[in-house]
Amino acid sequence: MSLLDFLRSAFFNLGRRKLRSSLTILAVVIGASLVSLLLSLGIGVEGFLTAQIRAMMPPNVVMVAYSEQVFEIGFTGPMFGGKPEEISEDEGGSRFDLKPLTAQNREDIEALEHVERTDPYILLTADSVRLQGAEAKFRTALSSLPAYQAEMRQLVAGRHITDQSLGECIIANGYLESFGFQQPQDALGQKLVIQVKQAKGIFGLPSEIKDFNFEIVGVAEKTVNSTEIMISIEDGKEIARFWADSPNMYSDELPPSILQAKVDGSQYAAQVAQEIEDLGLGAMTSDDVLGVIGTIFGIIQAVLSAFGLIALGVASLGVINTLIMAIYERTREIGVMKAVGASKSTIRLLFTVEGASIGFLGGIIGVAIAYALGSAINWVSHITFLKDFETFKISVFPWWLIVGVIALSTIIALLAALYPAHRASNLDPIEALRYE
Amino acid sequence: MIELHNVWRLYRMGRETINALASINLEISEGEFVSIVGPSGSGKSTLLNIIGGLDSPTTGRIEVDGQDLSKASDKELSSYRNKKVGVVFQTFNLQSTHSALENVSLPLVFARVPLRKRNQIAEEVMKTVGLSGRLKHTPSQLSGGERQRVAIARALVNNPKILLADEPTGNLDSKTSEQIMGLLTSLNKERGITLVLVTHDLKTAEHADRMIQMFDGQIAGAADRK
Numbered sequence: 054m055s056l057l058d059f060l061r062s063a064f065f066n067l068g069r070r071k072l073r074s075s076l077t078i079l080a081v082v083i084g085a086s087l088v089s090l091l092l093s094l095g096i097g098v099e100g101f102l103t104a105q106i107r108a109m110m111p112p113n114v115v116m117v118a119y120s121e122q123v124f125e126i127g128f129t130g131p132m133f134g135g136k137p138e139e140i141s142e143d144e145g146g147s148r149f150d151l152k153p154l155t156a157q158n159r160e161d162i163e164a165l166e167h168v169e170r171t172d173p174y175i176l177l178t179a180d181s182v183r184l185q186g187a188e189a190k191f192r193t194a195l196s197s198l199p200a201y202q203a204e205m206r207q208l209v210a211g212r213h214i215t216d217q218s219l220g221e222c223i224i225a226n227g228y229l230e231s232f233g234f235q236q237p238q239d240a241l242g243q244k245l246v247i248q249v250k251q252a253k254g255i256f257g258l259p260s261e262i263k264d265f266n267f268e269i270v271g272v273a274e275k276t277v278n279s280t281e282i283m284i285s286i287e288d289g290k291e292i293a294r295f296w297a298d299s300p301n302m303y304s305d306e307l308p309p310s311i312l313q314a315k316v317d318g319s320q321y322a323a324q325v326a327q328e329i330e331d332l333g334l335g336a337m338t339s340d341d342v343l344g345v346i347g348t349i350f351g352i353i354q355a356v357l358s359a360f361g362l363i364a365l366g367v368a369s370l371g372v373i374n375t376l377i378m379a380i381y382e383r384t385r386e387i388g389v390m391k392a393v394g395a396s397k398s399t400i401r402l403l404f405t406v407e408g409a410s411i412g413f414l415g416g417i418i419g420v421a422i423a424y425a426l427g428s429a430i431n432w433v434s435h436i437t438f439l440k441d442f443e444t445f446k447i448s449v450f451p452w453w454l455i456v457g458v459i460a461l462s463t464i465i466a467l468l469a470a471l472y473p474a475h476r477a478s479n480l481d482p483i484e485a486l487r488y489e
Numbered sequence: 490m491i492e493l494h495n496v497w498r499l500y501r502m503g504r505e506t507i508n509a510l511a512s513i514n515l516e517i518s519e520g521e522f523v524s525i526v527g528p529s530g531s532g533k534s535t536l537l538n539i540i541g542g543l544d545s546p547t548t549g550r551i552e553v554d555g556q557d558l559s560k561a562s563d564k565e566l567s568s569y570r571n572k573k574v575g576v577v578f579q580t581f582n583l584q585s586t587h588s589a590l591e592n593v594s595l596p597l598v599f600a601r602v603p604l605r606k607r608n609q610i611a612e613e614v615m616k617t618v619g620l621s622g623r624l625k626h627t628p629s630q631l632s633g634g635e636r637q638r639v640a641i642a643r644a645l646v647n648n649p650k651i652l653l654a655d656e657p658t659g660n661l662d663s664k665t666s667e668q669i670m671g672l673l674t675s676l677n678k679e680r681g682i683t684l685v686l687v688t689h690d691l692k693t694a695e696h697a698d699r700m701i702q703m704f705d706g707q708i709a710g711a712a713d714r715k
């Protein structure tokens with residue numbers, strides 16, 4: 054029998070018992086659509102987060118601190134929870150205890166192969182931003198970036214800042230509305246006032262407030278980071294020095310605690326990170342962060358798709374049941390087929406293909422339904438809470454998901470068919486022909 | 490062509506053992522027409538099923554065309570049933586959901602003949618049994634005689650050397666029976682096909698070259714008509 058004959062026979066037999074076949078297929082459809090819809094949502098959201106992180110932390114940058122733990126605070130500690138860790142005495146109690154890197158450290162890092170340059174990682178706090186001459190103040194998150202990182206942000210108007218930029222900034226798209234600009238172009242050339250209050254103020258010590266003036270030279274595309282204002286490293290240093298009331302900050306006397314090393318190719322990032330760790334320092338790449346996100350999403354998706362898998366498992370019982378019923382109904386037919394030359398393996402394959410066809414049809418219909426639901430979710434989200442992210446889809450169907458879910462349902466149904474198929478193939482032809 | 494050496498077929502029913510066949514020795518040569526007669530339960534069908542490769546002896550040896558069926562694997566046996574022998578049953582055993590043409594071409598499916606060729610061959614064979622106008626009919630739309638012709642066409646479609654018929658006219662009226670018998674004997678006479686026919690009817694049995702009498706699972710006697 055050729056494969057075509059097996060398929061013809063399988064679909065003919067499924068068509069003979071339309072209602073029963075449809076119900077069995079429906080069970081597979083439910084499982085397949087659950088698995089694929091949940092996975093597609095997971096892929097969409099993960100892709101969105103990944104893109105955002107990629108924009109904030111380029112793949113060719115290695116972050117360096119005196120210890121690995123500095124990075125764990127932000128990325129693994131709070132996300133994983135768990136019981137409090139025991140600490141050794143020399144480790145100290147506070148993980149926020151940032152020890153500065155030395156000038157020697159920086160020279161060592163810059164001497165590594167593939168490292169092009171290093172820049173301090175500057176954490177900035179500003180109290181507010183307002184248009185020069187206007188009253189309304191807005192919240193802001195300042196990013197002090199080397200030009201090569203600032204250039205990774207997509208602009209809708211203007212130009213990027215350079216490493217030599219002084220008093221120039223790029224604003225997040227969200228500010229257009231806050232400042233009342235109709236067009237992104239309207240913002241260009243406008244002056245901003247960023248107000249910074251010294252850190253001492255937090256402890257009630259006498260502190261100063263200072264205004265820093267910037268000119269808007271560019272407007273960024275929409276991202277999750279809707280309050281970001283990007284300035285050059287030099288401007289960042291100046292603000293940070295005022296904020297900390299420490300004029301020597303970010304000089305060789307008082308070096309930064311976190312450096313960002315630029316690598317001349319993202320494929321070397323992991324290697325450079327390893328070499329930096331070999332120097333006794335802590336290093337982190339964007340892949341490390343994405344790895345953590347990937348792990349978390351992997352767990353979420355595994356849990357979610359487990360529901361779909363359970364549904365598929367239940368559906369496989371339906372497949373077994375349907376095929377065993379079919380054997381009873383078609384006992385004489387099986388006898389005739391054997392009498393005219395069907396071997397055991399032919400009969401076995403006949404029923405296996407019939408079961409797999411149920412899974413295949415269920416898989417196709419299930420994925421199609423999930424795709425339709427996903428598109429509906431995307432559509433609804435774009436007119437509601439995701440209005441500002443036209444290119445982002447919550448539900449994403451890469452080809453491998455479509456193929457994978459159809460293959461999975463087919464294989465599960467095929468496995469379910471093995472036992473009934475084995476039973477059918479072992480029927481004795483004489484007894485089968487006598488069967489009433 | 491067909492050789493049975495000391496063939497036994499036992500059925501165990503609790504403590505009892507039924508000898509459906511006991512110590513059968515039989516030789517049938519190529520092109521021969523043998524009829525098997527005997528009372529109900531004497532083992533005629535059992536013997537035919539063993540020759541047809543549908544059943545195996547409990548002990549003993551059966552050889553067809555030099556092939557030892559008692560040692561054959563499932564693959565070899567199914568290929569034997571497919572190509573070497575054709576079986577015609579008393580109850581026709583047609584697939585009720587398929588057309589006459591599809592029924593006739595079923596053995597060709599397992600012989601891996603492509604669809605187009607299958608239909609062509611099956612149509613040809615249906616013509617020789619006088620069913621050219623009944624290709625699309627399902628068994629329920631056919632008369633008893635026509636159904637048996639479909640069954641015969643199916644048995645012939647792979648051009649077997651041996652045709653086994655187990656009371657092929659048992660369910661038919663006498664006129665139709667005669668037509669079917671005429672068809673079977675002509676296949677034997679004109680095509681030289683080896684024909685083994687089980688029947689209750691002595692008159693029918695007498696058409697054969699040799700008549701074998703069975704009783705209680707044993708061959709009680711044989712009459713040569715040549």
Ligand SMILES: Nc1ncnc2c1ncn2[C@@H]1O[C@H](COP(=O)(O)OP(=O)(O)OP(=O)(O)O)[C@@H](O)[C@H]1O
Nearest residue numbers: 500502507508509528529530531532533534535536
């Ligand atoms: N599966 C079975 N289990 C037990 N006994 C069986 C089985 N099949 C056949 N027999 C017995 O074997 C004997 C021979 O049966 P068989 O069908 O060969 O007889 P037969 O000569 O063809 O009879 P009939 O003319 O009625 O068709 C019978 O006594 C029958 O009861």
Ligand SMILES: [Mg+2]
Nearest residue numbers: 533534535655
């Ligand atoms: Mg019988």
